[in-house]
Amino acid sequence: MTxxxxxxxxxxxxxxxxxxxxxxxSIANNQFSHGQAAARTIFSPGEEGHSEDPARxxxxxxxxxxxEQAAAIEARWTADQSSRTAVLTWLSSSVFWLLLGxxxxxxxxxxxxxxxxxxxxxxxxxxxxxxxxxxxxxYGWASMAGIGVALFLIPRLFKTSxxxxxxxxxxxxxxxxxxxxxxxxxTLGLSDGEEWLEFPWQVDLLFVVGGALCAIPLLLTAANRQxxxxxxxxxxxxxxxxxxxxxxLIANLPFAFPGASGATVNWWFAHNVLGxxxxxxxxxxxxxxxxxxxxxxxxxxxxxxxxxxxxxLFYSQVGIHHLIGGPIxxxxxxxxxxxxxxMSIPVITVAIxxxxxxxxxxxxxxxxxxxxxxxxxxxxxxxxxxxxxxxALRSINVITHFTHYTVAHAHLxxxxxxxxxxxxxxxxxxxxxxxxxWPWRRLISLHFWLVSAGILIYVVSLTVGGxxxxxxxxxxxxxxxxxxxxxxxxxxxxxxxxxxxxLGHLVFAFHFIAMLLHRGAATEQPxxxxxxxxxxxx
Amino acid sequence: xxxxxxxxxxxxxILLLATLTLVVMPYLQMSAEQVxxxxxxxxxxxxxxxxxxISNGCVYCHxxxxxxxxxxPGDKDRGWGRPSVPGDYAYDEPHLLGTMRTGPDLFNIxxxxxxxxxxLMHLYNPRAIIKGSIMPSYPFLFRHVDEPAEGDKVVxxxxxxxxxxxxxxxxxxxxxxxxxxxxxxxxxxxxxxxKRQPKSDEPKE
Numbered sequence: 001m002t003x004x005x006x007x008x009x010x011x012x013x014x015x016x017x018x019x020x021x022x023x024x025x026s027i028a029n030n031q032f033s034h035g036q037a038a039a040r041t042i043f044s045p046g047e048e049g050h051s052e053d054p055a056r057x058x059x060x061x062x063x064x065x066x067x068e069q070a071a072a073i074e075a076r077w078t079a080d081q082s083s084r085t086a087v088l089t090w091l092s093s094s095v096f097w098l099l100l101g102x103x104x105x106x107x108x109x110x111x112x113x114x115x116x117x118x119x120x121x122x123x124x125x126x127x128x129x130x131x132x133x134x135x136x137x138x139y140g141w142a143s144m145a146g147i148g149v150a151l152f153l154i155p156r157l158f159k160t161s162x163x164x165x166x167x168x169x170x171x172x173x174x175x176x177x178x179x180x181x182x183x184x185x186x187t188l189g190l191s192d193g194e195e196w197l198e199f200p201w202q203v204d205l206l207f208v209v210g211g212a213l214c215a216i217p218l219l220l221t222a223a224n225r226q227x228x229x230x231x232x233x234x235x236x237x238x239x240x241x242x243x244x245x246x247x248x249l250i251a252n253l254p255f256a257f258p259g260a261s262g263a264t265v266n267w268w269f270a271h272n273v274l275g276x277x278x279x280x281x282x283x284x285x286x287x288x289x290x291x292x293x294x295x296x297x298x299x300x301x302x303x304x305x306x307x308x309x310x311x312x313l314f315y316s317q318v319g320i321h322h323l324i325g326g327p328i329x330x331x332x333x334x335x336x337x338x339x340x341x342x343m344s345i346p347v348i349t350v351a352i353x354x355x356x357x358x359x360x361x362x363x364x365x366x367x368x369x370x371x372x373x374x375x376x377x378x379x380x381x382x383x384x385x386x387x388x389x390x391x392a393l394r395s396i397n398v399i400t401h402f403t404h405y406t407v408a409h410a411h412l413x414x415x416x417x418x419x420x421x422x423x424x425x426x427x428x429x430x431x432x433x434x435x436x437x438w439p440w441r442r443l444i445s446l447h448f449w450l451v452s453a454g455i456l457i458y459v460v461s462l463t464v465g466g467x468x469x470x471x472x473x474x475x476x477x478x479x480x481x482x483x484x485x486x487x488x489x490x491x492x493x494x495x496x497x498x499x500x501x502x503l504g505h506l507v508f509a510f511h512f513i514a515m516l517l518h519r520g521a522a523t524e525q526p527x528x529x530x531x532x533x534x535x536x537x538x
Numbered sequence: 539x540x541x542x543x544x545x546x547x548x549x550x551x552i553l554l555l556a557t558l559t560l561v562v563m564p565y566l567q568m569s570a571e572q573v574x575x576x577x578x579x580x581x582x583x584x585x586x587x588x589x590x591x592i593s594n595g596c597v598y599c600h601x602x603x604x605x606x607x608x609x610x611p612g613d614k615d616r617g618w619g620r621p622s623v624p625g626d627y628a629y630d631e632p633h634l635l636g637t638m639r640t641g642p643d644l645f646n647i648x649x650x651x652x653x654x655x656x657x658l659m660h661l662y663n664p665r666a667i668i669k670g671s672i673m674p675s676y677p678f679l680f681r682h683v684d685e686p687a688e689g690d691k692v693v694x695x696x697x698x699x700x701x702x703x704x705x706x707x708x709x710x711x712x713x714x715x716x717x718x719x720x721x722x723x724x725x726x727x728x729x730x731x732x733k734r735q736p737k738s739d740e741p742k743e
Contacts, residue, residue: 015555112640115664115674122678127595189593193632222542230541238542239549246553250561259627261565263635268560276553312549316556322637325605327622332564398610402601402639473639476615480642481670488672 009331016313023309038229039297039304042157042288044072051295053368053428053528075159080432082161083151086168086217088433088516090148091426093176095512097140102502104133109498113491123187131186131198138196138273139207140179142418144172146281147214149425150237152433153288154218157234158225164217171213178206194262196270197251204252211245232304236284239312243276260327268319274413275315279381282418283311283350285425286378290357293371293428294364299356307349314342321392324401340392347385354378367528369444373424376452380416384409399474404490405466408459415501416455423447423508430515431527438511438527439520447507454500457493465490573628576726580629580718587718590711591634594676601636602645602722619646623728641673648723657716658693658708666699679712 040048046069108130110117118124147168155162162168182199185191191198199207218241222234251269291298298304320328320336358375365372387409390396400406427444431437438444465487472483514520580588591597606621607614614620622645627633636643651657656667662680664671682701686692690707700706708716 015559019552019555111674112672115672119674120677122594122676125594125676125678126674127598128593130598131595191592191595193592193597193634195597195637225542230545234542235545238546242546242549243553246550246557250557257561257565258631259568259629259633260624260635261568262631262633263627264564264568265561266633268556272553272556309548312552316553317560319560323635325609326603326635327624327626329564329567332560335559394609398605402637404640406637474610474612476612480616481668484640484672485670491672 009335019313023306023313036297036301038231039291039301041227041229041231042233042292043295043297044076045069047073047295048297049295051364051368052292053370076156079155079159079161080152083155083165084433086162086165086172087148087152087429089169089172090144090151091429092512092516093172094141094143094145094148094422095509097136097144097179098505099509101133101136101141102498102505104129104136106495106498106502108133109491109495113488113495122189128187128189128191131191131195132183134196135186135198136179136183137414138278139175139182139199142278142414142422144175145422145426146240146278146418147211149285149422149429150241150281151214151217152425152429153233153237153285154221157231157237157288158221158227160221160224160226162217163220163224167213167216171210173210174206174213175210178203178210181206192252194266196273197266201252204248208245208249211241211248215241215245231288232298232301232308233284233288235305235308236280236287239308240277240280240284243272243280247272247276263323263326264320264328264332267322271319271322272316275311275318278414278418279315280311282377282381282421283307285421286354286374286381289370289374289421289424289428290354290378293368293374294357294361296357296361298353300353303349304353307346307353310342310349311346314339314346318343318392321397324392324394324397337392337394341389343385344389347382347389350378351382355382369438369441369448369528370424370428372448373420373427377417377420377424380412380420384412384417387412399470400466401470402473403466403470404462404487404494405470408462408466411455411462412459416459420451423451426512430512434515434518436515436518437520437523439514440511441527443507443511444527447504447511450500450504450507454497454502454504456497457500458497461490461493461497465493568624571624572729573625574623574726574728574730577626577628577724578721580721583714584718584721586711587714587716587721588634590679590715591718592632596644597634597636599636599638599640599673600642600644601639602643603635604643604645613643616642617646617650618643619649619724620728621731622724623730625730626724626728644719644722645724646722648720649725652720652723654713654716654720655693657719658691658712659695661712661715662693662695662706663699666696676712679709679715680706681709683707 046065107118107124108126111119111126111129115126118129119126122128151162151165151168178199182203185200185203186198190200192200218238222238247269251265257265287298287304317339318336320332321340324333324337326333354375355378365375391400391406391409400409427438469483469487472478472486603622604613604618604620626645627635651660660667661676663675663677664673665675680693682704683690684704686705686707690705691713693706693708694700695706
């Protein structure tokens with residue numbers, strides 16, 4: 001077997017090196033870049049220096065200094081309206097699944113320290129409630145909200161109207177049917193049995209169709225685009241929409257991968273859902289929102305492209321770090337660990353751009369809800385990714401593997417990073433689509449503080465509890481039941497954190513519905529955290 | 539459009555490369571691996587029990603993959619068994635390796651707790667056996683009857699966990715699950731593991 005391993009390793013090494021050389025060559029030859037000017041493509045002519053914060057176009061601080069600029073702003077308004085039905089369909093669905101997923105998450109958390117809670121019914125046993133939570137928030141909330149925001153950004157990025165929006169609406173219906181069937185199947189005990197892939201493969205076909213229907217407007221709109229350069233956000237969005245169907249299809253091929261090789265496919269997929277699906281969407285949104293709200297382009301456009309390609313190259317091969325110490329070939333684990341550590345390259349380049357652009361503008365966090373959610377999300381991307389790279393090292397993983405520490409890390413990524421960015425994006429998008437301002441700024445504030453306190457308690461308690469659990473598991477001197485008892489306070493604290501987050505989601509959903517129904521007083525002013533703080537045009 | 543297409547094709551190619559290294563090559567290598575001669579295929583009942591295990595999500599708290607003692611000594615020291623090898627899972631479809639140890643590893647639970655009565659009692663209410671356990675109880679896998687019929691498997695539950703009157707009998711699902719638990723016994727030697735040498739070897743992993 002050894003020569004085979006050597007050959008495999010050499011092939012992998014050569015392929016990676018070739019990929020890297022290609023990347024360097026293409027950047028050196030300007031294949032992918034128009035330089036810093038490209039970073040300005042998201043601004044209308046003359047708009048740079050003006051903030052675009054949640055507000056209807058008529059309220060925009062910047063409406064153009066001359067007729068040409070005014071026309072560009074008008075065109076953007078038209079572009080926004082073109083995606084209205086499609087975006088609202090996807091976003092409304094996502095908010096529903098967020099609520100449902102939160103309640104199932106909370107129930108799972110309670111069951112961890114009160115095992116008799118709702119234990120009498122097979123439909124509500126822990127082992128079914130937990131995967132319903134995961135699938136509802138991943139494929140319902142995160143994926144649907146992500147697609148919704150992407151559909152909103154695509155016409156803006158391409159400076160044209162969304163073409164084929166009705167396909168995306170149809171896609172949302174099919175996707176929702178898939179979720180109803182898939183979650184029901186888990187509840188009825190018909191799970192496929194692999195984490196992140198619980199939905200029966202027959203149901204999975206619906207997601208493939210629903211997702212493919214969203215690719216139609218993307219391609220049609222891209223074909224009509226009115227901009228020369230593709231802004232980095234569109235790179236991330238296009239790549240994500242290419243990656244997800246491929247991943248989902250391969251991983252769900254029924255009965256193709258038995259035994260231990262099934263485990264490698266399982267975790268290759270599961271980590272790619274994070275790395276190649278929700279992460280590019282999240283980063284892409286932040287790359288759009290931060291500069292738009294600050295009214296200044298990202299500081300280094302070149303860097304953003306290096307970040308994109310290195311993410312593609314490294315993130316796609318990290319999945320097997322979920323099987324460190326498992327019954328699979330060592331070279332495979334090592335490959336994933338190396339790529340996990342290499343992930344610090346895209347993470348640092350993205351961090352330089354996101355946080356570097358924020359430099360000197362942190363004051364805006366006080367008033368802009370979108371900026372506050374999005375930037376904290378971007379910050380948590382940096383934190384959770386670097387934590388993830390560390391966690392993949394064998395010396396750390398031997399402690400954290402199989403513990404609640406991993407669960408805390410997963411929520412830092414999926415919630416504090418991704419969900420925060422999605423919340424921020426929804427606060428940005430809704431006023432533009434409903435032609436209505438967020439009615440109650442205090443509700444936005446309440447939402448922010450509830451979910452922030454909730455996720456803080458959640459992550460801190462499980463990180464500490466999980467680490468202690470991991471150390472204890474390595475030492476057989478400590479009886480297993482003592483470890484269980486030791487983790488109880490962390491599990492209880494998690495329920496407190498989860499309850500706060502769920503409350504926050506109720507506030508958010510209420511506000512969202514109020515927006516759809518045009519409740520509250522009509523106002524001409526954008527809804528900011530602090531009233532009467534107006535644009536300090538910089 | 540050309541540039542947009544280039545990005546999408548490039549992205550797809552990179553993913554295909556990853557598929558090659560992380561899906562195809564491991565599959566080729568592992569499916570060629572020897573199946574331990576002492577590993578028995580599951581019986582029909584054990585397979586059904588495995589399905590009950592999947593339906594009720596046991597995998598979310600229990601792993602089935604002891605690690606090498608040179609890497610993580612706790613696994614072997616707790617009696618969870620030798621490190622597992624790909625061949626041990628030859629009949630597992632889907633795999634149930636698990637990523638969480640809220641409860642102990644079950645790769646050798648059949649060897650540690652070989653009594654079917656223990657297994658059934660523990661499933662009915664884990665706290666009847668293990669004080670402070672946070673495992674859910676599974677009352678829906680059992681029936682409460684006044685008088686057990688012929689052929690019923692009666693499970694004796696110690697007070698106060700059992701019913702006040704009548705008997706608890708196991709359903710076919712409970713029996714199948716318990717049989718699957720007993721089948722989780724991988725104490726046979728694994729031919730592909732390096733022969734047990736004095737620990738002079740550099741640590742694996």
